[in-house]
Amino acid sequence: MNGLWRGFRDQTRRLFLTRRYQLMIALLFCMSSLSMQAYHQKLVFQLPVAVIDQDNSRISRTIRTFIESTPEVALHAEEIQDLDEARELLIRGSLAAVVYIPSEFSSKIKKGTKGEILVLIDGANILVAKNVYKALSKSIGVVGAGIQLTMVKKYGVPKDRAMSKVLPVAVYENFMFNPYANYSVYLAPILIFFQLHVFVLIVAISLFVPAQRPDTTTELIGAFQAILFWALLIGLLFFYLYLPAEGIFAQSGFHIVLLALGVFILLDILMAAAIGSLIPSSFLAMEVTVVLGMLSMMLSGLTWPTDMFPPLVRWVSEVIPFTPFARGFRMFLHFPTGLADMSDIYVQFGQQFLVFIFLIGFGAAAKRFLFPRILRSR
């Protein structure tokens, strides 16, 4: 018991009194906060768009007005003369899109043919491209539907039925878990818990560095307990202070959050311990841990779906505790979830637990019985 307490106490001192760890904790808090702040606006607004209106008719002016009234888009202040100039601005990133309305646009519509509008979008940033496309399509589509509606009414269709002639199939969307499709809800939880994950892995694997390794296994376990305790507190702080600051509130009970977070941090520590136990060189162990840690956001499936991974990478991603935790928090963060709903997450956590325990045991046995020289050299 004394050993456990000693390990806990020493690790706590190390975390809060050593300059390097102080810096790490400060970076964890600051960088997590700043990463979240990058998406504070939640939606993309006022993307610069230029309209080259060579028709200058009533319809083309209506389109311009509709585009201007879309919050996602802001019309470029300066007049643009031709497509070459527009292309220059698109290359420089001064414009997100250009809408080109040709001179015969309205006359074509009046003659009973389709009026064509050319929309050039800067596709280099897909986030900008998709948002600006959505906004422009909506504006232009509404004007088009309006013209068709007028035409349908001219054929004697009553006002209340005209819309069904223009849009017979209406699609009503419900955005689940992120009703306004905002970037903060999407990215803020990922970023802060990824930072916590990297922090826990580095702090845990640092215990295998010769200068920092506790003298006994009991003290080592005590030190791991200290990491678990403090990381859990930081995680709760993230859940109940950082995320609410961005308008994200955990929809499930405290016990669900606490359990998932606790198991995740414990598994992170076990993963670091397994690597530290398997790899004799403390430096190499740290490097492997860091590599896996740094890749784990990409591997988690939060930003890029895991079914798109090559099979080998998919397998690796399933071994990292951040992957099931990330799947889990998307559930319990966004709607009321019970333990039964998260059964598959806990099954995966359980599998990871067994794998890590086996690896720790195997590593310890290998060093003691198969490669005692390595153990002595350490």
Added chain:
Amino acid sequence: MRAAMRKLINIQKNSFSSLAKKILMGFRTLGIWFGLVKISLLDEMKFIRRQKLVLMILVAIPVFYPFVISYLYSADQAVERPSVVIDEDNSALSRKFTMDLEATQEVRIDTRTDSFEDGWEALKRRQAELLVYIPPDFSRRIKKGEQGAIRLWINSVNMTTYAMSYPAVHRVAFAMNEEISKDFFHSQGMGSTMAANRIMPVTQETRNLFHPSLSYGAFLIPGIFIIILQQLILISLSFSAGLRRELGEYDEKSSFPLAYLTGKFMAHGVFYVLGIAFMLFAVFPLFGWPNVSAVSMFVLFLAFMLAMAPIAAMVAHFSKDRYASFQVLMLVSTPLFMFSGFLMPPEQMPKYLQMFSWVFPATPALFAVRILSMKTGSLSYVAPYFLWLLGLFLMYLAMAAVLVRKFTPKEPSRE
């Protein structure tokens, strides 16, 4: 090595009184400075040859990370998103809708169920990302000349997959609307061509310039390579300095500490350049990442490498052991990427964060890399970013000159 250093520094001991002599002394000091750089460079080369761990970092980071990350995103585009359909209408029209939906590249109908609870459960458990519900009166309403409604439940927490499946449904609905609307004009006695022209009389021809597929991998990878280079530069130099300190081989009391670190940076620079060449001339073509001009990109990566030099020197100077770089720097790289403006346009971020991001060389480099990888190979378009990098280089050089000297022990040099 120490003897050579001593010889160089002894030159300084001559006393100069006049201005000419002071200028001469300045030149001589510069000569000593470059001499020390050369000595330090050769010393670091030997150190890299001797210490395999340093060599391993210099080789592994630029080879392993770009390759693995490229492999990870080799699918490039997230397609065939799993979906659930509840078709309570089961008419010819509703079946056509679901068949058209399945025919799109973006959506894959995994399950057809008659229970709303099952569909909801599949969404909740992430077995599906999209739930399409077609009500029992869908086709009947359309035949009666009313609007038929289709309801969608879409998991919008993952914006990448949401941005794929959502437009696919709208496209299918739009095509169906066009087809049904034609019937109305046909019933008014119009021919097919004329009827087609009356539907949605304003057509929009969209061209996604520079990156027509809007694929995720090609969008992300060039920027990530800049971050990999940044990490390589910071980690390798501080690791080497930390290891030297552990071995007692770091010249703590050098008279020209910045020259000492510059020499080390130049020795590592050979590997950085090889790493950049590997990323641009091997990984990019192998995985088909966009690269309008590999030569221009190479110039940009070199400029970024040089802009990072003073920062790397400062970080190395304060690295007490080889672990420091791994423990501290890892918490910085991802946030820097996030608020650099590479993903979210900078004008969409809070002002103070924009200004904060300006002081990191990764920010202008990431802006420039997007232009050079996707838009044009002409360096004139990225000239402002090169100037920005130069400004940061000079700022950090001045900072390094002050800080490194200030935090170097004042006692007489061991030389």
